[in-house]
Amino acid sequence: MxxxxxxxxxxxxxxxxxxxxxxxxxxxxxxxxxxxxxxxxxxxxLSTGTLAGSMVELGAESFLLRDPSGADSAAVELARRAGLGDELVHPTVGRAALAIGGDLRPIPPGTLVGVPGDLAAVSAVARPDAAADRDSGGPLLAPDADVAVGALVRRRLGDEVADRLVDPMLGGVYAGRADELSLAATMPALARTARTEHTLVAAVRAAQAAAPRRPGAPVFATVAGxxxxxxxxxxxxxxxxxxxxxxxxxxxxxxxxxxxxxxxxxxxxxxxxxxxxxxxxxxxxxxxxxxxxxxxxxxxxxxDYASVALVTLALPAPALPALSGFLVPAEAGSLVKAATFVTTKWGHLARPDGVALVRASLGRHGEQERLHRSDAELAALAHRELGELTGAPLPAPIDRHVQRWGGALPQxxxxxxxxxxxxxxxxxxxxxxxxxxxxxxxxxxxxxxxxxxxxxxxxxxxxxxxxx
Known part of the structure; x- marks a missing residue:
C-alpha cells in the first residue's frame, strides 16, 4: 500500500x-x-440529549457486552480503544416483562430471543404445542436453507409461543415481525444448531450450550454520561x-x-x-x-426499513414496577411496542427528587401511517397506553421528548x-x-x-x- x-x-x-x-x-x-x-x-x-435536567438517550441506549463466542463485544473493544473502558456502566435492574392480558408477566428465563429451551418455563406466558416439536429423523434446516423465524416457531411450538414470546422480542430489537424476519440473519446461533438438531428445543439448548452465560453476569452496558x-x-x-x-x-x-x-x-x-x-x-x-x-x-x-418513534416522558414520582421495562405483543393492538423504565434500569440515572424517565418505542414495520401524528399527539398516546399496559394511570409528565427515526431499522x-x-x-x-x-x-x-x-x-x- x-x-x-x-x-x-x-x-x-x-x-x-x-x-x-x-x-x-x-x-x-x-x-x-x-x-x-x-x-x-x-x-x-447514537444521540444523547437532556430531558427535565437529566441525561437521556435519543436513540440506542446500550450495547451487548459479549459477542457470540463469549469474548468482549466489538462495542466494548471500541470503547476501550477510545479511552472509555473504565467508563462503562451496567443496568442495576435487568428483569423485564411482557404485557399480556392487562398484566406485566416476567419474561421467562432460559429462552433464546424468546424461543424456549424449557417448555415448562414459559407456561405462565404461552402454551407451547410440545407434541409438534417431534423428531422427524433429520435436521430442522438443510445446510444452506433459511426460513422466517415465525414460520419455524409456529410449526414446531405453536402460535402462542410465536405471538407472545418470539414476536415481541424480535419486535423490540428490529421493530419487525417474526413471520417476516430471517432466522439466519436475526438468530444465527439458532440457525447453526437447527442444521444439526432434530427438534427446536434441542436446537435452542445446543445454541445456549455453545455460548454459556455466567449466572448474574451483566449482559448490557452503556457509557457513563x-x-x-x-x-x-x-x-x-x-x-x-x-x-x-x-x-x-x-x-x-x-x-x-x-x-x-x-x-x-x-x-x-x-x-x-x-x-x-x-x-x-x-x-x-x-x-x-x-x-x-x-x-x-x-x-x-x-x-426495507421500519420507522419508529421514541417518546420519553419525565414523570413526577410514578408508581412503577421494579422492572427494567416491558415488551408488548402485537396482538395487544397498541402503538407502543416496548417501554424502558430508564431511571429504574440504570441506577446511575436515578434522581433524588423521585422524577422518573420512561421511554416508549412506538411503531412496527408496516405501521408508518400510525406514526403520522404530531409530537403532542404521539406523546399523549404513549402516556395513555403506558398507563393501560402497566395497569394504572400515570401522572402527567413534567416534560417530554419525541424522537422520530424514519427508516431506522433494517428488515x-x-x-x-x-x-x-x-x-x-x-x-x-x-x-x-x-x-x-x-x-x-x-x-x-x-x-x-x-x-x-x-x-x-x-x-x-x-x-x-x-x-x-
Missing part, C-alpha cells in the same frame, strides 16, 4: 467511525482518512478529517480510484479517494452505487445473508476498493455495526495492499 493513500468513509454513524478508527490503527502513517457526514452531527442513531461520549471519543481516536454537512451526491470510478461529488448542484465540490467505505443505510448507498453497478444497486436498494427477510454475500462478491470482483458496511447488511445493534465497519476497513486496506 503506497504512502499517502486517501480513504473516504461516507457516513458518520458508529459504523463509519469504527471503520475510521480501524483504518487509523492499521493503515500506514500518512494515510488520509476523511469522514463525510451529511447531517450536522456524528453518531447517526451517554453514548454521545463514545461517538466523540471514536471520532478523536480515528484522527480523521470530519466533514459535517457534506452530502456525497455522486460516486464515480476513475483510473486512479474514486471521485466524490459533494455540495450543491450548481457549485459541486470534487474530492478524490483511493478507496471508499460506504457506511450508509441501504437506500442512499444504492443511489451512489447506481452509476457504478446497477445490478448491485438494485439489490441493495431492495432492503432482514429469509435469504438476506445470501443477498449480502452476492453484493459483496460482485463489488470485490469488480471494485475491490469499495465496500459497503452497516446495519443494513450485518445486523442491528452497536456491536454489529462496529464490527461491520471494522471489517470494511480491513477489506479496503487489503485491496489497497494488493494493488500497490
Amino acid at each position: 503506497r504512502a499517502g493513500a486517501r480513504i473516504a468513509v461516507i457516513g458518520g454513524g458508529i459504523t463509519g467511525l469504527a471503520a475510521a478508527v480501524r483504518l487509523r490503527d492499521r493503515a500506514p502513517a500518512g494515510t488520509e482518512i476523511t469522514v463525510y457526514e451529511r447531517s450536522g452531527a456524528l453518531g447517526g442513531k 451517554g453514548l454521545g461520549r463514545l461517538v466523540a471519543a471514536a471520532a478523536t481516536a480515528s484522527g480523521a478529517t470530519v466533514r459535517l454537512g457534506s452530502t456525497v451526491r455522486e460516486l464515480h470510478r476513475t483510473a486512479a480510484g474514486w471521485r466524490l461529488v459533494l455540495g450543491p448542484v450548481p457549485e459541486p465540490e470534487l474530492a478524490q479517494a483511493d478507496a471508499v467505505v460506504l457506511a450508509l443505510p441501504a437506500r442512499p448507498a444504492a443511489r451512489l452505487l447506481t452509476g457504478i453497478d446497477r445490478s448491485v444497486a438494485e439489490r441493495v436498494g431492495r432492503l 432482514y427477510p429469509p435469504g438476506h445473508l445470501a443477498e449480502v454475500s452476492a453484493v459483496r462478491a460482485a463489488l470485490r470482483a469488480a471494485h475491490p476498493t469499495l465496500v459497503v458496511a452497516g446495519a443494513g447488511y450485518d445486523g442491528v445493534g452497536i456491536p454489529a455495526c462496529v464490527r461491520s465497519g471494522e471489517t470494511g476497513a480491513e477489506e479496503v486496506l487489503k485491496a489497497l495492499e494488493a494493488s500497490a
